[in-house]
Amino acid sequence: MLNSSSVWTRLISLGERAPKAGDGLSAELLTSLATGDSGPGPFEFRHFQPLPAGTFPHVERGFSVDQTNHSVVVGEVVVVKWLTPPLPLPQPGPAMLAHLAEVGFTATAPPYAALIRRAPAHPAAPGYGGAGGTLVALVTGYLPDARDGWEWCVDEAAAGRSGFAAELGVLTADLHVALATPSSSLPVPVRHGPDGERVDEWARAVHTRAEGALAEALALTGGDDGAWLAARAEALRAGLAPLAGATCPPLIRIHGDLHAGQILRWRNGYAVIDFDGNPTVAAGDHFQPAARDLAQLGTSLEHVAQVAIRRKGTPRDDAARWAAAARDGLLAAYTSRLAGRCHSYLFDRSLLRPFAIEQECRELIYAARHLPRWRYAPMGVLRTWYPKESSP
DSSP: OOOHHHHHHHHHHHTTSOOOTTSSHHHHHHHHHHHTOOOSTTEEEEESSOOOSSOOOSOEEEOOOOSSSEEEEETTTEEEEEEEEEEESOOHHHHHHHHHHHHTOOSSOOEEEEEEEOOOSSTTSSSOOSSOOEEEEEEEEOOTTOBOHHHHHHHHHHHTOOTHHHHHHHHHHHHHHHHTSOOSSOSSOEEOOOOTHHHHHHHHHHHHHHHHHHHHHHHHOOHHHHHHHHHTHHHHHHHHGGGGGOOOOOEEEOOSSOOGGGEEEETTEEEEOOOSOOTTSTTOOSEEOHHHHHHHHHHHHHHHHHHIIIIIOOOHHHHHHHHHHHHHHHHHHHHHHHHHTTOGGGOOGGGHHHHHHHHHHHHHHHHHHTOGGGGHHHHHHHHHHSOGGGOO
16 A cells, blocks of 8 residues: 555656556545645645545546546545646636535535645745646546436437426526525625626627637638638627627626536436636636526537437437427526526526527637537537528
8 A cells, every 4th residue: 555655756756647547546645635634745635525434445447538637436436537737726626616515516526625736936945835836636526327418418319308408407507506605715706797888898898709709710610611601600790799788797607618518417316517617718707697608508408419410310300309499498497496596687698699609609619629520519500500591
């Protein structure tokens, strides 16, 4: 068995490489976390809530559907998610997990701790400190029998079942209520809109952001898809135009990357995961209208329909009807739950369509920069929204 000091020595020697399942390092990290050993030198834990009672068996196995990070399950109880490479701080994830744990939001993998490697306070000074450093790993609970939405939701689409969407609407509303609840991590969780001319400034900024996403999508999308998109550029701009005159709603720390793949269906229900923000938005303001999350989740259901067409052979008309029913069910349950919890003020329905258009542009950007084979999904959705009959 590794001793505590060897854990930190080995972590330092690994650099930006992730430990391998079965090498014992993830299990020993949990021992250090449980015993309060923060580690020598640069490492420290940020605690969210205590680990489950009991001793963790030193049994590890690999577990990862994440294409960018590496996760290890320890004792079938805890997951250590190693960031590969470690991410420079600050990151939204740790603060969000700390907040959700404090306000009692439980529809997620239970967050236990973040492992941080501190940066030197000064290049010539001994020790570590300051606001820099990197996020090395996240420690969360393991959810038995969990499948992400690119699996279970695609199965629902292929079978024509959309009843689950109401449960996702409730889950999203509960998440937004939790994010609008004060905590020590987020003492002022709601920012109310500016007055007077500053409302116009906010609307211009939001509209400019969306127009920029459209321009980038047009520039990065080539071939027949690019020609099709260019032919509908004015229609897309018209869809974004309402943002220019929007009234700023209350702003909260939204999830920021809420899509079907972030919703796990597991043994006891549904859980939302990964609070690290939208990978296609650089240095964006984490306080946004709640409608952004709902718009992205809604468009992802349409992406699921496109995946079902490609992977399962679902007829296009059937997939389109399923997507419409799922989005309608999501919206109805979301608004009803918000109203029931006296938080309807968080949601501005008029932003939903423009944000959905912006999100499809961001999906095209993501495909162009990171995953070219994904382009078929947002293009399939856009072709559904702007059918041949509306072609010039």
